[in-house]
Amino acid sequence: MHELSIVSGIVESVLNFVAAQQISKVVDVRLSVGELTNLQPEQLCFCYTALIEQTAIAGSKLEVEAVPAVVSCPHCSYQGPPKYWADALSLAPVPTLQCPQCGKATEATQGHECAIKTIKYVA
Amino acid sequence: MIPTIEASPEEIYDIELEKTLLQANAKLAKENRAQLDRHDITAIDFMGAIGSGKTTLIGRMAAKLKDQFNLAMFNGDATTVDDVNLIAKQGVPTVQLATINGCHLDANLVGKALRKIDLNKVDLIFIENIGNLICPAEFPLGSRARVVVVSVTEGPYMVRKHPHMFLGADIVVINKIDLAEVMGVNVEDLARDVHTLKPDIKVMLTSCKTGAGVDKVAAALLAIKESRADA
Numbered sequence: 001m002h003e004l005s006i007v008s009g010i011v012e013s014v015l016n017f018v019a020a021q022q023i024s025k026v027v028d029v030r031l032s033v034g035e036l037t038n039l040q041p042e043q044l045c046f047c048y049t050a051l052i053e054q055t056a057i058a059g060s061k062l063e064v065e066a067v068p069a070v071v072s073c074p075h076c077s078y079q080g081p082p083k084y085w086a087d088a089l090s091l092a093p094v095p096t097l098q099c100p101q102c103g104k105a106t107e108a109t110q111g112h113e114c115a116i117k118t119i120k121y122v123a
Numbered sequence: 124m125i126p127t128i129e130a131s132p133e134e135i136y137d138i139e140l141e142k143t144l145l146q147a148n149a150k151l152a153k154e155n156r157a158q159l160d161r162h163d164i165t166a167i168d169f170m171g172a173i174g175s176g177k178t179t180l181i182g183r184m185a186a187k188l189k190d191q192f193n194l195a196m197f198n199g200d201a202t203t204v205d206d207v208n209l210i211a212k213q214g215v216p217t218v219q220l221a222t223i224n225g226c227h228l229d230a231n232l233v234g235k236a237l238r239k240i241d242l243n244k245v246d247l248i249f250i251e252n253i254g255n256l257i258c259p260a261e262f263p264l265g266s267r268a269r270v271v272v273v274s275v276t277e278g279p280y281m282v283r284k285h286p287h288m289f290l291g292a293d294i295v296v297i298n299k300i301d302l303a304e305v306m307g308v309n310v311e312d313l314a315r316d317v318h319t320l321k322p323d324i325k326v327m328l329t330s331c332k333t334g335a336g337v338d339k340v341a342a343a344l345l346a347i348k349e350s351r352a353d354a
Contacts, residue, residue: 002227002258009147037145038260038287085286085319094286097321105323108290114145 003039006114007047010062011055013116018056026060027120035069035095036111069095069111076102079109148262151230155265158237159248165348166233166248168264170288171272172281173254176298178206179331180272180340181249185213187341192246192348197236199228199253206251216240227258230265247348256285263291268347274299275308282316289317294325294343301330 014029029048033039041064048062071082076099083100084093099106159166169177178198185194198207199220211217218236220228233250250266252259263269271292273281276299282289289295295317303310314326325343329336 002261005225006145006261036287036290038257085283094283094320096286096319097290098319103322105321
């Protein structure tokens, strides 16, 4: 349940922001989460709701926006979406670091992020 | 940095923050790494499920390498000290990182552990992560290499069930190969799954019980240590 420690960080950042700016009410917090982070949006939202109770941002909402993975291949210069593992018996497609073009090892250039994009609030 | 904006009452504002949350950990991990590099220390992080053989493998590595290098071991464990005691018995300085309910080590805990040992008297640190195949992947510690230990007793699908863990790893050790036949697990299938996820990853087969393959893992760790010396 690493979502809990990550959401603790989000809540702390937002509370610090609210205190510093003397904001009366936070409406929503938008988070962008990369495809390669292994963070589940539903669990993030659940943890958020649980953690903000009785804080200055109680009642606000967490919205999670997915950021797709992008890989770059040093062997054949491919850049784009990763190759997905089709027969992994998985419910969701499993991104891999195998190059969709040449099959060699790629590096992920996007998809590891987890960032607060915007905070919507009433001053 | 949090940007400052002028706000008037009763109006809804939408502010761009762009604050990376895993950034705090990543920054501390970089600091750990810089500190280790300054002291010419190589740290290697061992991840894997509970019972996969992380401690036994580290024990084997300690036995092979302790005459050549000054070792230390940081042991992440939610509650017990059993594992760390096994390594301490070999005369290796150890630090227990008790996470209580935490499901992974983070760079902050490792940074604290670095303050508990004499960095001038250590060349190689083994960090044993919490037994967990999901959470530690998100939290780099500052190590030079990440090793994932899987064992055939975890079944034939364990790699494809935990793909994220392997994407960030440098070496995968498939352990307990002496039990593969009784478990009905094909070791080559597991290795192929790992390479499907990450073609350039090093896969090594061991039985930490019989000692099979252990020398090769020690040689791979040595190569990581030496690549540092060349750098």
